[in-house]
Amino acid sequence: MKTGITFLLTGGTIDKEYEALDKPFTIGSGAVSRVLGYVKPNFDYEILPLMQEVSVNITDEHKALIKKSCKESVYEKVIITYGTDAMSEIGGILADISDKTIVIVGALKSQLIKDTDAEFNLGFAVAAVQIMPPGVYVAMNGRVYPWNKCIKDMSTGQFKEILE
Amino acid sequence: MKTGITFLLTGGTIDKEYEALDKPFTIGSGAVSRVLGYVKPNFDYEILPLMQEVSVNITDEHKALIKKSCKESVYEKVIITYGTDAMSEIGGILADISDKTIVIVGALKSQLIKDTDAEFNLGFAVAAVQIMPPGVYVAMNGRVYPWNKCIKDMSTGQFKEILE
Amino acid sequence: MKTGITFLLTGGTIDKEYEALDKPFTIGSGAVSRVLGYVKPNFDYEILPLMQEVSVNITDEHKALIKKSCKESVYEKVIITYGTDAMSEIGGILADISDKTIVIVGALKSQLIKDTDAEFNLGFAVAAVQIMPPGVYVAMNGRVYPWNKCIKDMSTGQFKEILE
């Protein structure tokens, strides 16, 4: 299997766009490629836009497509950009994929906003996915967690470890 | 020892500033704290500005201070921001520190420039320093290398692995 | 009367902020002061935040306060930041103020978005308000119009002159 990273794009805040005149935002698919354009990455990758949805609109069909795409990815390292409200839920669906390292990442602000966390978070995810052993992880706020060991604090937006 | 990251700031392009009227740039020390301010990091850290120099101006005294600061850091995870032209050189000086994970990072464009790689690179370094075992590494262009296994391609600016 | 500019802030897209976790945006009041901070302006000014509303939520009470604030402004040059959907409407309410130059301006994207038109538009408005004779104007898309001589093309967002 080739060395490299498959990026699966599903939507979420990281890909919010503000061009629309009649609604507060739409969802695009350009954040990852814009950020990689800043970086001259020294790894192979493919970017697969699967859907452009906020996480509350992710359906069972969407989830099935995400899982199928993880299983069929060219690379054994997979980064999924996803809305921050349901990262552990999608993590659970992917949990039985045992031969790949899958990192779920997103942002609290669109990559198009000046003080976004998107670039930092993507850089973090790119390191984590390369170094961590196979498994399904959430990477947010400068930490990587097994998918079922973190929770978003809905009052601050910050992800934290679940204390046993 | 506490869990967390010590950031040692030495200068380099990542901290270039463009306020001066009589020279093309000066070196500051605000890049790391600005970026962490975008992120709400869920880890402890300290930021220690050691010097504000481009790498060609780093003296033996500077190097000694960097090494001393690595040895005495509160945290066992250390990120050093450094100019991209001499990362392996400083890595060699730190190579005999065996009980800490030290990641040397920088940027090809100042964190103050719109399409900078600084945010991505810092996110990458924060993941790498937490996950990698003790040792001295260079993290650039979406890859982490043992300090003596990478080289900057001076025609493109991209760091690449040294092929044996 | 002193030379200078009174900025009246009412809200609109130019001041949209994206910190909230439970809604797509809120309205702040920092855009003008952030932009003037980039510029080192060589004119006196005051910034008066009157309300933080999108234009559809501007009430008759809000309009009365805006008009009162125009009449009572320290400076005879007044810039009003306002939502782009109802600029001519507020212009009509102010139309009988004959001793001041009033320029209504806004942005199609928040000042916090990377490719915003906010900085350009504010710069444009600052020039227009200083040079134009007393009257009430709308300044958008690189043009200044008497308040009742332009219309927003709802399909493109661009303001255009009303052809007689």
Added chain:
Amino acid sequence: MKTGITFLLTGGTIDKEYEALDKPFTIGSGAVSRVLGYVKPNFDYEILPLMQEVSVNITDEHKALIKKSCKESVYEKVIITYGTDAMSEIGGILADISDKTIVIVGALKSQLIKDTDAEFNLGFAVAAVQIMPPGVYVAMNGRVYPWNKCIKDMSTGQFKEILE
């Protein structure tokens, strides 16, 4: 004569670029078109890159070309982007062109820097050039001056009126 604006690009800080590996900056010619791309301007324009120089490198040949280009411009409204250290000097050379409105503008920070004054200054210049009568002006720091009535304060970078 058509209504519209001719932009003459000569270089200066507004067009500094930071891609080069072996020098602190180079001069490009993209600032004006990038900014107009944010704005959807409702006026005709042409952009003519004449040279890419910092103002200290502007030669007599360059000056002759700038003057010729002003005289031959398609539009009677001309904006010249120029280094901030020699704006009045180029203004003096153009001073005998009496049938056009010429505004000289620049920036203290490259348009590629996050907190640049370039967008504001260009917006300001676009308004000034449309409204002012024929003549040669410098537009900086939110003010428009006859070319020989302002001076750059070399300690702050701010342009100020020359007091008689």
